[in-house]
Amino acid sequence: VHIITMNIVTDPKSTLPLSLCEYGLRTHEHSIETPHGLLHVTLHGTSNTRRPAILTFHDVGLDSKSCFSPLFKFEEMQEIVKNFTLVHIDAPGQEEGAATYPMGYAYHVCACVCLCALGFRSVIGVGVGAGAYILSRFTMIHPDSVEGLVLVNIDPQARGWMDWAAQKITTLTSSLTEQILSHLFSQEEMSANADLVKSHRDRISKAPNLINIELFWRGYNSRRDLILDRTSNFKCPVMLVVGDQAPYEEAAVECNSKLDPTTTSFLKPSKLTEAFKYFIQGMGYMASSVMTRLSRSRTTSLSSSYSMEGERERSRTLSQSSQGGQMPPSPSHTMEVSC
Incomplete structure (x- = not known):
């Protein structure tokens, strides 16, 4: 996946486009021109x-x-x-109604979001799978632009020779749709969530921009290793989230092992949403928010479960806090989310 840094010269005191301020909490969409095509961005939430x-x-x-x-x-x-x-980025050509790229198109992923053009000097990144990898790479290149990262089902490793050979065989025997489904779901999850898997299978196989999806898939499979070690980690707090039966559970756990253990805390909050609030509070925001369970429970073994439409039944959350974070002390320094 090629990460493109975009140099945009704007007034550092610039604010969000007037249209977003007018829309308030309503959704507003932008198409930003890049050297490699249009980047579709959807914004909603406060205009602050x-x-x-x-x-x-x-x-x-x-x-x-x-x-x-x-x-x-x-x-x-x-x-x-x-x-x-909230700033939702669509990888080039992946949004609804995107034009189909021609055969042989050189696909690039633009991870820089034109923060100055949108009036933001920093972000809290939330990425899933390929998106988690892309935001991680972006954070390493621009550490001062990212205040925190939530990485779901990340695989920081490049494909090895065995993976490459397996991928070649899979390409010959499986359709693109089935390859992507195997990336999104484990065999256990496919068996337990037949309706959800079917809806994704139908949506991907019938997508008019299937060529664009294939280009994104190939780019992700040619990724490089994220160079992580305990002495040169992310400068910002990081929360890792991985499903117990997710295809990349071992990869995410391996990623966590390379983070500095002295700044890593594990918890068992009741919900992923509340864990996210807790993570944001640790960076000094939303101090008045009521954290019903996380703020009250600091024991070594906190456990609960929940279900959310379209989400995995269980997930494990590993959270890294920077030295400047405000994470409350925990005797076990263990964080796990059951969901």
Whole structure:
């Protein structure tokens, strides 16, 4: 996946476009020109730019709507929506109604969101799968632009020779749709969520921009290693989220092992949404928000479960806090989310 840094010269005191201020909490869409085509961006939430924007990046086979709408429409997320501007990026050619790229098109992913053009100096990144990798790479290149990262089902490793050979065989025996479904779901999840898997299969196989999806998929599979070690980690707090049966569970756990253990905390909050609020509070925002369970429970073994439409039945959350973060002390330094 090629990460393109865009140098845009604007007034540092610039604010959000007037149209967004007028729309308030309503959704507003932008198409931003880049050297590699249009970048589709959807904004909603507050128009206050004194706080970082929450920037999302979706996985392969999804777009920003199908990936993040269930989460940010969830009732308990509305407090965050009312306090932050959400910036949803669609990878080039992945949004609804996108024009189909010609054969042989050189596909690039633009991870720089034109923060100055939109009036933001920093963001809190939320990425899933390929989006988690892209935002991680962006954070390494622009550490001062990212205040925090939430990485869901991240695989920081490049494809090895065994993976490459397996991918070649899979390409010969499986359709693009089935390859992407195997990326999104494990075999256990496919068996347990037949209706959800069918809806994704139908949507991907019938997508008019299937060529664009294939280009994104190929680009992700040619990614390079994220160079992580305990002495040169992300400068910002990081929360890792991975499903217990997700295809990349081991990869996410391996990623966590490379983070500095002295700045890593694990918890068992009741909900992913509340864990997200807690993560934001640790960066000094939403201090008055009521954290019903996380703030009250600091024992070594906190456990609960929940279900959310379109989400995995269980997930494990690993959270890294920067030295400047305000995470409350925990005797076990263990964080796990059951959902």
